[in-house]
Amino acid sequence: MKEKQKNFTAGEAFRHGFRDGIPIALGYFAVSFSLGIIMKNIGMSPGQGFLFSLLDLASAGEYAVLQVIAADAPYIEMVIVLIVTNARYLLMSTALSQKFSPGTPLVHRFGVGYGVTDELFALGVNYEGWLSPWYYYGALGFSAFMWALGSAGGIIAGNILPERLVRALSVALFGMFIAIIIPPARKNRAVGAVVACGFLLSWLCELFPLLHMSSGTKTIVLTVLIAGAASLIHPHEEEEEHHEA
Amino acid sequence: MKHSLILYILLSGLVSYLIRVLPLTLIRKPIRSKFIRSFLYYVPYATLAVMTFPAIITSTASPVSGMLALIAGILLAWNGKSLPFVASVCCIAVLISELIMGL
Numbered sequence: 001m002k003e004k005q006k007n008f009t010a011g012e013a014f015r016h017g018f019r020d021g022i023p024i025a026l027g028y029f030a031v032s033f034s035l036g037i038i039m040k041n042i043g044m045s046p047g048q049g050f051l052f053s054l055l056d057l058a059s060a061g062e063y064a065v066l067q068v069i070a071a072d073a074p075y076i077e078m079v080i081v082l083i084v085t086n087a088r089y090l091l092m093s094t095a096l097s098q099k100f101s102p103g104t105p106l107v108h109r110f111g112v113g114y115g116v117t118d119e120l121f122a123l124g125v126n127y128e129g130w131l132s133p134w135y136y137y138g139a140l141g142f143s144a145f146m147w148a149l150g151s152a153g154g155i156i157a158g159n160i161l162p163e164r165l166v167r168a169l170s171v172a173l174f175g176m177f178i179a180i181i182i183p184p185a186r187k188n189r190a191v192g193a194v195v196a197c198g199f200l201l202s203w204l205c206e207l208f209p210l211l212h213m214s215s216g217t218k219t220i221v222l223t224v225l226i227a228g229a230a231s232l233i234h235p236h237e238e239e240e241e242h243h244e245a
Numbered sequence: 246m247k248h249s250l251i252l253y254i255l256l257s258g259l260v261s262y263l264i265r266v267l268p269l270t271l272i273r274k275p276i277r278s279k280f281i282r283s284f285l286y287y288v289p290y291a292t293l294a295v296m297t298f299p300a301i302i303t304s305t306a307s308p309v310s311g312m313l314a315l316i317a318g319i320l321l322a323w324n325g326k327s328l329p330f331v332a333s334v335c336c337i338a339v340l341i342s343e344l345i346m347g348l
Contacts, residue, residue, distance in 0.1 A: 027328075030329060030332075034332065044250070048250065048251070048254060051254055051258075052254045052257070052258075054258075055254065055255070055257065055258025055259075055261065055262075056257050056258055056261045057261065058261060060289065060292055060293055060296065061257075061261060062257075063296060064292070064296065065253065065257045067296075068253070069248075069250065069253050072246050072247055072248055073248075074248075075248065075252070075253070075256055078253060078256065078257060078260075079256065079260050082257055082260045082261060082264070083260065083264060084288070084292065085288075085292050086260075086261060086264045086265075087264070087284075087285055087288050088285045088286075088288055088289055089264050089265045090264060090267075090268050090276070090285065091276055091282065091285045092265075093264075093265050093266070093267075093268035093269045094268040094269075094272060094273070094274065094275050094276050095275065096269065097268060097269050097272070097273045097274075097275075098275060100269075106270065109266070109269040109270050110266055110269075110270065112269065113262070113265045113266035113269045113270070114262060114265065114266070115265075116265040116269075164340070164343065164344075164348075165340065167304075167305060167306055167339065167343070168336045168337070168339040168340035168343070169336055170304050170305070170339075171301055171304060171305065171311065171314045171335045171336055171338075171339050172332045172333075172335065172336050173332075174297050174300065174301040174304070174314070174315070174318070174335065175314065175318045175331050175332035175333075175334070175335030175336065176328055176331070176332045177293040177296065177297045178297060178315070178318040178319055178322050178331060178335070179318070179321075179322045179326070179327070179328040179331035179332065180289075180293060180328070181289075181290050181293050181294055181297075181322075182318075182319055182322035182323050183322055183323075183325060184290065185290070186323055190287075191287070191290050194287050194290045194291050194294070195290050195291075195294040196294075197291075197294075198290070198291050198292075198293070198294025198295045198297075198298070199294050199295075199297070199298040201295070202294070202295040202296075202298055202299065203298060203299050206299050206303075215296075215300075218295065219292060219295050219296055222291065222295045223288055223291045223292045223295060226287070226291040226295075227284050227285075227287035227288045227290075227291045228284060230283075230284075230287045230291075231280050231283035231284040231286075231287060232280075235279055235280065235283040236282070236283040236286040236287065238282065238286075
């Protein structure tokens with residue numbers, strides 16, 4: 001199989017990747033549009049939203065950063081919240097690192113690294129044989145563009161649409177988060193417990209003034225606490241499914 | 246606002262990039278620790294749950310409309326409905342309930 005793959009030119013691999021990335025790119029537009037509505041609520045311009053999404057390329061990470069920005073919290077809080085919410089990319093990048101053929105120029109590691117997201121990683125890690133960076137760029141290029149465009153579109157729509165509609169659209173991102181976490185929570189009891197604890201503890205923090213902290217700090221503290229406790233009590237067995245969330 | 250929006254944006258981009266690129270360039274080794282792998286597996290679920298609730302009920306005009314969206318979303322996702330469908334119904338739940346409540 002590795003022999004066959006070597007016959008692909010960079011252009012062919014790129015086109016192939018582009019084609020495989022189209023469904024991802026369309027999904028990204030929708031999620032990023034919902035993020036754009038929230039960016040509008042905190043006063044970002046379409047250009048700023050475009051740049052922000054292009055640079056960050058992460059739904060949970062970007063939402064966490066938006067919470068930090070809305071609270072005008074310190075930069076260091078944003079850095080830590082990003083490390084926590086994006087920590088899983090460390091795992092994906094190390095896995096992807098094994099997919100590069102020994103002869104691949106270093107520059108491609110810098111290029112592919114920019115585009116490690118849940119969906120693109122799944123595409124790359126399932127590529128047969130060594131990963132062709134050009135295949136990855138094909139999927140990544142259009143997806144990243146649609147991701148950035150979605151945020152700008154969400155901000156523009158938020159500025160034009162009536163307030164009532166914008167308010168309704170503000171929950172779209174939460175709806176997406178729910179759609180991501182609930183099905184695995186149903187299948188896997190440990191994940192179910194993690195999600196339930198997340199809801200409960202997050203709510204308790206808001207309820208009791210003594211436990212009150214900024215949204216960013218709350219995300220950091222509770223994520224580390226819950227994921228840490230879950231790994232101690234019930235270490236995840238990896239055989240079945242490797243990457244879904 | 247004490248902090249600069251553009252600095253937030255550039256710094257967040259830099260951090261996001263480093264998290265992804267360092268394992269591909271400097272580290273290059275698979276993470277073998279079972280605890281760390283397990284921790285990283287649970288992190289997205291914990292983070293997304295913490296960020297969703299109670300934020301979903303404070304982002305709407307009334308906690309009631311947010312709560313309806315949350316319940317509808319959980320029920321639909323539990324029954325395996327697709328992500329776009331779940332998200333759309335959440336929005337519609339807020340829109341209709343706020344219209345009814347006259348908000």
